Amino acid sequence: GLFSSSTTKSILDSGLALKGTFAELAAAATGVIKGFEVIQTVKSSSGFFGIGGSTKTRINTVLSELPPEAVRSVSQAFVYGEELLRTIGETAGVAQDTITTVLQNLDVDELVSLRGLTGEELTKELSSVIGSILDDASYEIFESFAEYAKFGEGMLETVIRVIDSNRKAIQALDNMGISFTLVGDASFAVTEGLVNAAGGLDKFLEQASFFTENFMDEAAQLAPAQKSVAKTFADLGLTVPKSRHEFALLVNSLDLTDSSTHSMYQTLMDVAPAFDKVSDAAEEALDTYRDWE
DSSP states (O other): OOSOEEEEEEEEEEEEEEEEEHHHHHTTOTTSEEEEEEEEEEEEEOOBTTBTOEEEEEEEEEEEOOOHHHHHHHHHHHHHHHHHHHHHHHHHTOOHHHHHHHHHHOEEEEEEEOTTOOHHHHHHHHHHHHHHHHHHHHHHHTGGGGGGOOTTOOHHHHHHHHHHHHHHHHHHHHHTTOOOOOOHHHHHHHHHHHHHHHTSHHHHHHHHHHHHHHHSOHHHHHHHHHHHHHHHHHHHTOOOOSSHHHHHHHHHTOOTTSGGGHHHHHHHHHHHHHHHHHHHHHHHHHHHHHHHO
């Protein structure tokens, strides 16, 4: 005809729209987790006998409701993230109320592009975005750890590394007979200083092990393991097993299909090396006694 026009629509991008506080996302509050599509609309007009034609392009982002199971799945990732932050916070000496306040006030406004992604790629992209959000929360919650950050580390990665180094360094010092009573930020500052001076955690632990093995007598070397075993079983409310056999029976008695036993199982696995060391010493002492008879 004298005038003609056409309209073409195409989807440029699609995925998840996350808009709300961290706490709202974890609670799957209404409207905070939706789907989105970026739609391009191209309208072309030929004009009068081809004269004065024009093309107009409009790009809109359209939100849509997701199935309840999809919302729950995304929300659960934030629940796990919150649990992780609270667990780390407890170890780092951060008050739970502080974490609650941060999560209630941390605004999230993200469009997570998932178009064309499936399976592992989709999971990886979503995990990357949630990991970035967790880092944002970590900067607020663990701001005192910023001085320990290494190039290329996210804040959460820094906090986990520093806490792990602190735990291992304190254990190594204890094995050397060096008492360490500092806690919280003061404790982290000292252990990070020691680890850095040694050239890294592995080097620090290597040096501590050399000192323990070559400059301490057997009784002194055994004392930390005995202390660890006694404390662990006292915390569990159990009597210390008298032998490896009794220890094995205790482990085998756990019904691991019951999730409530998982913590005890892991605690026993953690203390097993120390128990083994104490058992070795006890058996050696018994053999020596028998030789004297």
